Amino acid sequence: MKKSVEQRLLELAEDCLALGKTERPEQQWMEQVYDRFRAENGNLGKAEADQLLFRKMYAAEPAKGSDTLKIRYWRTGRHLPVSREQCRLFGNALQLSEKERRFLLQGYCDRCDRVFESTSQEVVYQERMALLRNLAGEYLDKIHPAMKRQLYHSGADIAHSLRHLYYTDAKGYIRSREGEHAIQVGRHISSLNYMSEFGRQMKLLGEIPRKTMIRHLMIFANPFVNEEWLSRWLMQLGYLGLDENHTQADGSRLDRLLLGYLRLYRECCAGSSPAQCQSWLRQSSRILDEYLEKRKNTSLRLFYFKALKDWE
Incomplete structure (x- = not known):
């Protein structure tokens, strides 16, 4: 990645960190x-x-x-x-x-408009589940053939491997590991809490933080994501759409960071292949995540979640 692009990413992060200290x-x-x-x-x-x-x-x-x-x-x-x-x-x-x-x-309060404690035949629940299922299905369709073969030979059904594929994929958005390849299925998840939590979230059950839902949407949609689509998906799922002035409950400027990040993505990847776009998103997110970790800020680390500590 060009130094000029990396510098713009860090300046964006620094701007959001500074604004996070001001009044919401x-x-x-x-x-x-x-x-x-x-x-x-x-x-x-x-x-x-x-x-x-x-x-x-x-x-x-x-x-x-x-x-x-x-x-x-x-x-x-x-x-x-x-x-x-x-x-x-x-x-x-x-x-x-x-x-x-x-x-x-x-x-x-930075919350979803509804919480479902159990599956429901209610129209709004079914509509939101249909959207999430479609995005998850499109995500599975994009899985690399080599990874699909690994799962097939291990006797795993790809649809039932969503949780594990997601976990493996999410690692690529934070620091990369030496010797780990994008087309390899990572070691199995050891966090039972994560497995249960992810399963409930994929059924839209319980309180799902907006930041968590943004992460799901970003990973599922990569590389076919932009500000307009992400904002529309959030609203369809009952959250506030992307807004440069919106803050998380702690005052952090996640929306401002994300909008700037996606604008830079569009600028840098216009005309590029899907594989190149995927690579840019992962590489740029690692740059941001490493910088934010050094600044001891967890609120803006979009792709990091507790279960990934098992991998570090």
Whole structure:
């Protein structure tokens, strides 16, 4: 990779790291809806407004002063509601519109709009599962023939090997290993937690972080991915689309990093073969990951997840 491209990647990462130390843009939105709530209820002071929010949420008076502390933390961004129920009650108490309640969950709290605890015949669940299955199927279709032969000779069905193929593939997006080839199936996964978690995520069950879903989409779609497609897939799966000003719950600028990364990818790989594009994505992601690891930042390390520690 050209030094100039590598330098642009590092400058992008540094820009995102610096912005991650500033106030979240979502915090400005929260301040606006909170100030509106105070004005609509007689220009209340902040302490009075927090008490009123508590009463609206729990239909009870605060027993002690510290009872409203969590509300102050939520509105100032020091902490976020732990549960979806808390988020729902908080949004209702603030008298948010349906659109605003959706942003509270997807934007301010950086979560999916829905959580499914079990498979369902509900239309929205089936539509989202169809999208994920299609992307996973296309991913399997792109597996190198040599790798397919390895799986065939070992008696493994390729569709049932998705988890293992994904794990092997994901390693190529962080630091490469000497002697490890892209067409070889890596050693077997030893993390039972990862195996269970990945299985549930492929069924869209439980709380799936937006960052995790972005990683799935990026790996499944490589090399046929761009900003528009990724943003559309996220929205179809119930997440906020890509937004340069969106931040994760800790204030990190993952969207800004990803959008800059994909724009650079489009610029550098226009007219290249799919294999060359795949290689660029893996090589560039390794450069970013190594730099972010040195800077001791995990929030922006898109392709790294805990189970990969077993490999390091």
